[in-house]
Amino acid sequence: xxxxxxxxxxxxxxxxxxxxLPAGTVFMGLFxxxxxxxxxxxxxxxxxxxxGSSANAPLTFANYLELLTPAFAGFFFETLRIxxxxxxxxxxxxxPLAYWMTRGVSPRxxxxxVGFFVTLMFLSVLVRTYALELxxxxxxxxxxxxxxxxxxxxxxxxxxTLVGAGLLHYIVPMATLTLLGTIQNVDPRxxxxxxxxxxxxxxxxxxxxxxxxxxxxxxxxxxxFTFSISAFVIPMILGKGRVLFISNLIYNRFSEIxxxxxxxxxxxxxxxxxxxxxxxMSHQVLKRWK
Amino acid sequence: xxxxxxxxxxxxxxxxxxxxxFASRRAAAATPITAVEWGGDVVNAMKQxxxxxxxxQVNWVLHQGGSGAILPxxxxxxxxxxxxxxxxxxxxxxxxxxEDWLVPVTVATVPNLADxxxxxxxxxxxxxxxxxxRAVGGIYFAYRKDISPVEIKSIEDLFDPKLKGKICWPGxxxxxxxxxxxxxxxxxxxxxxxxxGWALMKKLAESGNIGRIAVTDTDFTTSLTSGETVxxxxxxxxxxxxxxxxxxxxxxxxxxxxxxxxxxGFAVFKNRPNLQPTLxxxxxxxxPEMSSLYAEVxxxxxxxxxxxxxxxxxHLAFTPEEFDKYxxxxxxNEVLTQQDAxxxxxxxxxxxxx
Numbered sequence: 058x059x060x061x062x063x064x065x066x067x068x069x070x071x072x073x074x075x076x077x078l079p080a081g082t083v084f085m086g087l088f089x090x091x092x093x094x095x096x097x098x099x100x101x102x103x104x105x106x107x108x109g110s111s112a113n114a115p116l117t118f119a120n121y122l123e124l125l126t127p128a129f130a131g132f133f134f135e136t137l138r139i140x141x142x143x144x145x146x147x148x149x150x151x152x153p154l155a156y157w158m159t160r161g162v163s164p165r166x167x168x169x170x171v172g173f174f175v176t177l178m179f180l181s182v183l184v185r186t187y188a189l190e191l192x193x194x195x196x197x198x199x200x201x202x203x204x205x206x207x208x209x210x211x212x213x214x215x216x217x218t219l220v221g222a223g224l225l226h227y228i229v230p231m232a233t234l235t236l237l238g239t240i241q242n243v244d245p246r247x248x249x250x251x252x253x254x255x256x257x258x259x260x261x262x263x264x265x266x267x268x269x270x271x272x273x274x275x276x277x278x279x280x281x282f283t284f285s286i287s288a289f290v291i292p293m294i295l296g297k298g299r300v301l302f303i304s305n306l307i308y309n310r311f312s313e314i315x316x317x318x319x320x321x322x323x324x325x326x327x328x329x330x331x332x333x334x335x336x337x338m339s340h341q342v343l344k345r346w347k
Numbered sequence: 348x349x350x351x352x353x354x355x356x357x358x359x360x361x362x363x364x365x366x367x368x369f370a371s372r373r374a375a376a377a378t379p380i381t382a383v384e385w386g387g388d389v390v391n392a393m394k395q396x397x398x399x400x401x402x403x404q405v406n407w408v409l410h411q412g413g414s415g416a417i418l419p420x421x422x423x424x425x426x427x428x429x430x431x432x433x434x435x436x437x438x439x440x441x442x443x444x445x446e447d448w449l450v451p452v453t454v455a456t457v458p459n460l461a462d463x464x465x466x467x468x469x470x471x472x473x474x475x476x477x478x479x480x481r482a483v484g485g486i487y488f489a490y491r492k493d494i495s496p497v498e499i500k501s502i503e504d505l506f507d508p509k510l511k512g513k514i515c516w517p518g519x520x521x522x523x524x525x526x527x528x529x530x531x532x533x534x535x536x537x538x539x540x541x542x543x544g545w546a547l548m549k550k551l552a553e554s555g556n557i558g559r560i561a562v563t564d565t566d567f568t569t570s571l572t573s574g575e576t577v578x579x580x581x582x583x584x585x586x587x588x589x590x591x592x593x594x595x596x597x598x599x600x601x602x603x604x605x606x607x608x609x610x611x612g613f614a615v616f617k618n619r620p621n622l623q624p625t626l627x628x629x630x631x632x633x634x635p636e637m638s639s640l641y642a643e644v645x646x647x648x649x650x651x652x653x654x655x656x657x658x659x660x661x662h663l664a665f666t667p668e669e670f671d672k673y674x675x676x677x678x679x680n681e682v683l684t685q686q687d688a689x690x691x692x693x694x695x696x697x698x699x700x701x
Contacts, residue, residue, distance in 0.1 A: 105687040108418045108442045128695040196573035211512035211558035211575070213701075298518045298560025299701040306694065312416040313520035314687050315442060 092328075099321035109317035120322035133330065136302045140285030143221045147228030147281050148274060154229070155236035156266070160245065171237065174230040185226040186294045193219055194295070213299065220300050223291035227284060232277040239273025240266075271346040279335055286331055303327050377404040378624040380431040383417055385410050387564075388587060389434070389611075392644035396637045403621075403628045414439040415520075421448065428616040431625040436609050438523055440469045440478045441683045443614050450615045450622065451475040457630045462651045467610055479629050480612040481638065482647035485663045486522050487606040488529075488598040489586055490578025491571060499578055499596070501603045502533040505551060512558035515570045515579035516551070519693035521561060523682050525607045526580040527689065528675075532605050538677045538685070545696060552700035560701060582609070583663070587646035590659070599662045605675040608663075611647060 101110035102117045158170045193199050193210070203210055243266055251261040267274075289304040296302075303323060310320030384390045386409045397405050410417060414435045421428070425448065433439070443449050451471070454461050457479055460468070469478045490499050496509040505514060517526050527544040530551070534543025551557060558576045561567045567585035570576045572593065589595055599606045613629045615622070631637060638654035641647070648656055648663045656664055665674060 103687070106441060106684045107445050108422050123691065126695055128699050131699050132694070194575075196569060196575070200573075200575075209512055293562065297558075298562045298566070299557075299698075301694075301698060309520055309690060311419065314690050315415055315418055316687050317419070319687075319691075 095321045095324055098317055099325050101318045103316050103318040105316075108315040114318075120318045121326070123319070124322060124326060132301060132303055132306060135300070136286055136304075137330075137334075139217060139221055139300070139302075140224070140282055140288075143224035143228060143285050144278055144281035146221070147225050147232050148278055150225070150229050151232035151236055151277065152270075152274065155233045156240050158233070159237060159240040171234065174234050177230040178227075178234070182227060182290055186223050186291050189219065189223055189226070190294055193222075211297075216295070216297050216300050219295045220292050223295045224281075224285045224288060228281040231284070232281055235277040235280060236270070236273050239270045239276075243269045268346055271342060275339065275342040279338065282338075283331060283335070286327070377401055378621050379404050379406060380619075380621050380625050380628065381406045381408060381429060383408045383410060383430050383433040385414075385434060385584075388584065389645045389647075392641045393632070395640060395644060396632050397628075399637070399640075400628070400631055402631075403624045405628070410434075415442070418442050422446065426618055428618040430616055431619050431621060432613045432615050432629060434611060435478070435614055436611050437469060437679045438683055438686070440612075440614055441680075444469070444471050444477050448614075448616055449477050450617050451477060452479055452615065452626070456626050457633070459630050459633045459651065462635070462653050463633065464650065464652070467650065469610075469612075478612045478614045479633060480610040480650050481633050482612075482641060482645065483608050483610050483650055483663070484583035484647045485597075485599055485606055485608055486525050486580070486582045488578070488601070488604045489581050490596050490598075491574075491589075492594040492596050494574050495577040499598065499604075500601060502530065502547070505556060506554050507556075508554075510556045510577070512555065513577045514551075514556045515559045515561050515567055515576035515581075516557045517567075517580055518560045518562040519690045519697075522580065522582055522607075523609075523679075524686065524689045524693075525677070525682070527693075528607075528677055528682070529580065529605050532675060533603065538681050541685075541689070545692065548697055549700060552697050557701060584646055587659075597662045600665075600669060600673050602672065606673050607675060607677065610650065 098110060099120055100116045100118070101114040102119065103110050103114075158167050162170065191197055193203075200210055203215075208215060247265050247269075248258075248261045251265055252258060256264070286302070287304055288302055289308060292300050292302040293305055293308075296305075304327075307320050307323050307327070310316045310323065380403050382393075382405050384393050384407055390407055390409060393405075394407070397403070408430065414433075415438065417433060418439065421430070421433075421443075425446070428448070433443070435443070440449075452460065453476060460476070460479065463480055467480050467483070468476045469480075471477050488499065496513070497504055497507045499505065504510075527541060527548050528538050529544075530547040531537055531541050531544025534547050536543035559566060559570045561570065561579075564585050567579075567581055568589055571578075571586075571589050578596075586595060586597065590597075598604045613632070615625055615629065619625065632641070633651055635651050635653035635655075638649035638651040639657075642649045642654065642660060643657050646660065648660045
């Protein structure tokens, strides 16, 4: 009897289906239908000089075939590389921070910390990006210092670092907030027990805390990574036109040269790549840390 | 302390009421139109022009990004048009004409067109005039004399190692890619034979001299004023403010460094209720007096032959001999048709080298 009552809530009943209706309707209208339109557009033939494709344009694979170039693969690789690095670095910052906020401060200061990070999330990406540009960019006060240290603000490495820093502005608060709950759910007595049995603190954390937090870390990573690969404003402002993310190429296609079919094809490819990465990452992590 | 008698207070209230009624009647008499303009000095100039007439009251909408960015928004709502006119240039007009959105204009509907050189007016396949030109701007090489380590006199100077990271170069969606046409001309090609231009563009990208690829007008201005870069290829409005504060060398009359001219103007839309007031307002805007005012404030040379060109725009005034020597007039139809292909070529061949 007790077992049955425990199982009941996990089984979807017919009565719960109407609860899906509002969200399902919104998703159908605002996500699936536009995505279907985008998908169809990506197969339409574009005539140079026109605005998008015509309604009766013939269907073609040309918009996808033209993406099969080393240069385009390079754009994807650049977007994924910078996004991956920024996400991993972000987690390196966020995990100890979240751990310290969970275990090392009083509930009152924890609330203050959470409030601070939530406030950071409210700050527009544009504002944060321009703050970085004004400090480290062309007219920034730190520019003479960088030059005196032999660091060229126009160097490729510097620009990529600045774009990564722009992504971290969002990743660190978001990942910290995501990880707070994860760490709170780890019983601290497990680490205490390991240490009481002679394990050094670092080993206890590495073998107990980290594996138990792996699902939370995966969630935080996926949030950070999907945000990063679709970032548009950050590479546009901080990338000086030399670091281009896929989103910037999509914008160029849609807004500047009005080649919607090509923009749609790139969007679909980006969407597919992002889905594949999320699937593989989730699958691997869940397989290893059930 | 100010004290008023009851009579004075009533008189003041009556006067204020009369002014308010007059103002509201005037506003009510003016026909509302919606126009899309560029921001900064351009819309300031247009607001000053609007204030000098009372036939229309303009709801100003600003371009966000390049002038092409408005096109998808128009297409999304067409055949319902939201704008009476959209300010643009040859590039955006071309797309609008292909979509058949525009009202043809004539000297009968816009009489001041009689004072605009007909050669420059954008036409459709039938030869109808499809936009009203108001001014001309230049796209050319320039540099800051006070901080440039070299005196730029030719395309070859752009490859000087002293200019490492010091050149601001337009991105693929800026300046109609005339920057590569300029390189092509230097290499013996032109807009129909761009291979020499792309070869030089690769060489320039590999040289490391390009410090910034500018994708917005602000990028050009900020990079030059901050000293991040010292020179490059610019269009006129990007330099107007810079020239007021810094010693700028505008290479509009330098052999071997071509100057390109573009027109800005008005595209009048079909399916709008206030066509005649819109045409009347545009006619007023291109009158000699308003053309002079626009040139003074917006920094683009007037096209009305009776208008006065301000001293600050003398670098865009060419004698016929100078015009032949320094100005290159590309086949804009070819340039605009190739934008898609050139942008993709930039992404494939140039961007990876930057």
